[in-house]
Amino acid sequence: MRRSFTYGLILLFSIIIILIWWPVNDSNCSLVDVLKLKNNKFQVQATQVIVKPWHGEHHVYGIFMVPDEYKETPFFMLTVPGNRQYCSRPFGYSQSYNNIVAKPGTHLIRHYMRSRIAIKMIFQGLYSQMNNPQSWTLTFPKPKVN
DSSP states (O other): OHHHHHHHHHHHHHHHHHHHHSOOOOOOSOHHHHHHTTTSEEEEEEEEEEEOGGGOTTOEEEEEEEEGGGTTOSOEEEEEGGGEEEEEOOOOOBSEETTEEOOTTEEEEEEEOOHHHHHHHHHTTOHHHHTOGGGOEEEEEOOOOO
16 A cells, blocks of 8 residues: 555656656747847837746736737747747737736737746746746837838
8 A cells, every 4th residue: 555655656746747847839930930030129028927827827927018010910929037938929919907007009918828837947946037027028020111
């Protein structure tokens, strides 16, 4: 009985470690899209950051106030502490999140990070940096001028 309990605990901890450290490719963009950001880009820092991965899914995110001219952008790049970058396609925006209201001529984007990636970063000692809105950046390609 005691032996199977020990093996069960070892198996459980092994699965947890594998899930936390398994590489995850969250990028929804091609390499060509990423290379477009090298020269013509616009960056904005987060207005607010929520980092509570122990509360479950959708509790690690940044809220960004972005000018309206970037509403129709094809993609953007999120940069977080540890210089990790995640390319995404926009999927929605709002005028208010968490008591933050967009200024005239802007809209808010709430961008999520996977909880297991956040837990991994916390174990790497990046928790205080993750809670700093200045360390979260969204990078957009400059819109084409007609």
